[in-house]
Structures are given as C-alpha cells and as structure tokens.
Amino acid sequence: xxxxxxxxxxxxxxxxxxxxxxxxxxxxxxxxxxxxxxxxxxxxxxxxxxxxxxxxxxxxxxxxxxxxxxxxxxxxxxxxxxxxxxxxxxxxxxxxxxxxxxxxxxxxxxxxxxxxxxxxxxxxxxxxxxxxxxxxxxxxxxxxxxxxxxxxxxxxxxxxxxxxxxx
Amino acid sequence: xxxxxxxxxxxxxxxxxxxxxxxxxxxxxxxxxxxxxxxxxxxxxxxxxxxxxxxxxxxxxxxxxxxxxxxxxxxxxxxxxxxxxxxxxxxxxxxxxxxxxxxxxxxxxxxxxxxxxxxxxxxxxxxxxxxxxxxxxxxxxxxxxxxxxxxxxxxxxxxxxxxxxxxxxxxxxxxxxxxxxxxxxxxxxxxxx
Ligand SMILES: [Zn+2]
Numbered sequence: 343x344x345x346x347x348x349x350x351x352x353x354x355x356x357x358x359x360x361x362x363x364x365x366x367x368x369x370x371x372x373x374x375x376x377x378x379x380x381x382x383x384x385x386x387x388x389x390x391x392x393x394x395x396x397x398x399x400x401x402x403x404x405x406x407x408x409x410x411x412x413x414x415x416x417x418x419x420x421x422x423x424x425x426x427x428x429x430x431x432x433x434x435x436x437x438x439x440x441x442x443x444x445x446x447x448x449x450x451x452x453x454x455x456x457x458x459x460x461x462x463x464x465x466x467x468x469x470x471x472x473x474x475x476x477x478x479x480x481x482x483x484x485x486x487x488x489x490x491x492x493x494x495x496x497x498x499x500x501x502x503x504x505x506x507x508x509x
Numbered sequence: 510x511x512x513x514x515x516x517x518x519x520x521x522x523x524x525x526x527x528x529x530x531x532x533x534x535x536x537x538x539x540x541x542x543x544x545x546x547x548x549x550x551x552x553x554x555x556x557x558x559x560x561x562x563x564x565x566x567x568x569x570x571x572x573x574x575x576x577x578x579x580x581x582x583x584x585x586x587x588x589x590x591x592x593x594x595x596x597x598x599x600x601x602x603x604x605x606x607x608x609x610x611x612x613x614x615x616x617x618x619x620x621x622x623x624x625x626x627x628x629x630x631x632x633x634x635x636x637x638x639x640x641x642x643x644x645x646x647x648x649x650x651x652x653x654x655x656x657x658x659x660x661x662x663x664x665x666x667x668x669x670x671x672x673x674x675x676x677x678x679x680x681x682x683x684x685x686x687x688x689x690x691x692x693x694x695x696x697x698x699x700x701x702x
Contacts, residue, residue, distance in 0.1 A: 352677060356651075386684055389633040390652035398548045399561045403540050406565045410536070410572045 343369050346376045355383020522580040529575050540568050546654045547592045554596040567592040586660035629687055636686040644679035651676055
C-alpha cells in the first residue's frame with residue numbers, strides 16, 4: 343500500500359494503545375518515514391500523559407465530606423414535607439367545618455370546630471418539628487389561617503343554627 | 510474504551526445508585542475517585558486555595574443534585590463541567606483572564622528537574638504554556654483526564670469539530686517545538702544564552 347495518511351498517523355498517535363490495521367502495520371514495518379512519524383506522535387502523547395500535575399490538597403475528601411454534611415443539614419427536604427402536611431391539615435381545618443355547616447346541623451358544627459382545633463394543634467406541632475426559619479415564619483400564617491377557619495366556622499354555624507331555630 | 514474503562518463505569522453506576530439511595534459512604538467513594546481530575550480542572554483556572562474551595566463546592570453541588578445524575582452515563586464529564594463553571598465564575602470575579610500557568614511549574618533549582626529538563630517531557634511541559642488556553646485545556650482534558658471528544662465538547666460547550674481542531678493544533682505546535690533544531694540543547698543547558 344501507499345503511505346499511511348498524515349491524519350491517520352496523527353489519529354493512531356493520539357493514544358498509546360490504538361492499533362494500526364494489519365495492512366497499516368505491514369506498511370509501517372517497511373516504511374521508515376511513516377514509522378518515525380507515528381513514533382513522534384506517540385512520544386508526544388506519552389509526554390502529555392506524563393506531565394507533572396498539581397497534587398490534590400491533603401485531606402481533601404474529609405473536608406469535602408464535612409461540607410457535604412453541612413449542606414445536608416441546611417437542606418430543607420424534610421421540613422418541606424412537614425410543612426406541606428401542615429398546610430394540608432390547616433386547609434382541611436377550614437373545609438371540614440364548612441362541609442358540616444352545609445348540612446345545617448349545629449351539633450356537627452361543634453364537632454367541626456373541635457376538629458379544626460385538633461388539626462390546628464397538629465399543624466402547629468408538625469411545623470415546630472420542622473424547626474427551620476422558614477417553618478417558623480409559616481407557623482404564624484398557618485395558625486392565623488386555621489384560626490380564621492375555626493372562627494369562621496363557628497360564626498357561620500351559629501348563624502345557620504339561629505336560622506334553623508327561627509324556622 | 511478499554512475494559513478498565515467499562516469496569517470503572519460499572520463501579521461508578523453502582524456508587525451513584527447507592528448515593529442516590531442516601532449512602533454517604535458511596536458518595537465519599539466517588540469523591541475519592543474523582544478528587545484528582547476535579548481539583549486539577551479548578552487549578553487550571555485558579556490559585557491553589559481557590560481551586561481547593563471550588564473543587565469542594567463541586568462535590569457539594571454534586572451531592573445536592575445527586576438525583577439528577579444518570580448512572581448509565583460517565584460521571585467525570587458531568588463533574589468536570591460543574592467544576593469548570595465554578596472555577597471560571599470565580600476566575601472572572603478575581604482575575605480578568607484565564608490563568609495560563611495554573612499547573613505546578615518544575616523548579617529549575619531542583620536536581621531532579623534539571624535532569625528532567627533534558628528530556629522531551631520538559632520541552633512539552635514548557636511548551637504547553639505557550640499554547641492558547643483553550644488548546645491547553647483541550648490537550649489536558651484529552652490526555653490527562655482521558656475524556657472523549659464528545660465529553661470535552663460538552664465540558665467546553667464547543668462543537669466536537671472545534672475540539673478536534675484545538676487538539677490537533679495544540680499537538681502540531683508541540684511537535685514543532687520538539688522537532689525544532691536546538692530546542693533540546695537549549696533546554697538541557699537550562700538558562701537561555
Ligand atoms: Zn509510508
């Protein structure tokens with residue numbers, strides 16, 4: 343065969359374990375020009391692979407993992423889950439009494455108010471578990487929301503109850 | 510890709526899945542495995558202290574986003590992409606340009622280095638600093654970190670063809686330095702005359 347192309351020699355020389363085809367190998371064994379060109383490319387590759395490189399600082403892994411731990415403590419993953427549950431509970435503190443009011447049963451409204459209070463307590467408890475700044479900020483919001491639900495339920499229930507009594 | 514490469518890939522996939530399941534020891538094993546390339550990548554753009562900080566931050570981000578890692582794909586290009594972005598951001602804040610001389614320089618006063626200066630390795634080690642920063646980085650990602658063209662293209666956010674051009678241009682310049690008559694003599698004599 344004719345000479346191995348320059349591009350092909352460069353490609354073979356990019357790595358020390360790229361093997362020429364049988365045909366190329368046969369040519370390389372006979373042609374000094376191609377063989378020395380490949381040898382130069384491979385020598386350059388070897389030098390590049392052996393260049394002195396900066397050492398990783400001592401105890402890099404220990405320090406990196408310590409930072410990972412700190413980041414993990416800051417991560418809001420579980421607090422968010424608790425906050426979501428708390429939000430759902432406080433929403434139901436509004437929904438449950440209103441549903442009961444719709445059947446215009448005053449005693450059920452009382453149960454609803456009691457349920458609301460229970461849910462409020464549960465929500466506050468969960469939020470306090472979350473124990474992050476964000477959670478603390480949301481406690482106020484949730485408490486106000488739930489309280490509004492409870493008070494609203496009581497007021498509407500009372501009005502409906504009075505209405506029923508007139509009839 | 511060699512068998513060793515495939516075995517590494519399988520070990521990585523295993524460790525990534527364990528880390529995704531909350532196993533911190535598995536994540537620590539990944540830090541052990543990739544601390545070198547991640548630190549070196551940062552060191553190419555930053556001084557030693559900043560590079561250490563950026564490299565650690567790289568692993569913190571990897572941990573926080575561990576669920577986003579595809580265990581079926583090589584991890585190193587993903588890590589190097591994060592590391593390089595962090596390093597370049599800091600570099601922009603602290604210095605106006607890429608630090609061409611981020612690698613550890615051989616100290617000419619040391620006997621070992623003086624002996625080494627007679628070799629082609631020394632010509633290449635000195636010559637690489639004369640290349641464009643992007644050519645240097647491409648050569649090091651290819652030959653030191655053993656990334657593929659495609660992975661380097663991802664890391665550098667360049668088309669594969671451009672990566673190949675930088676690699677071959679960089680190599681051609683280094684070959685010219687090695688082949689230049691008198692280069693080896695000048696280097697072996699240490700100081701310029
Ligand atoms: Zn030939």
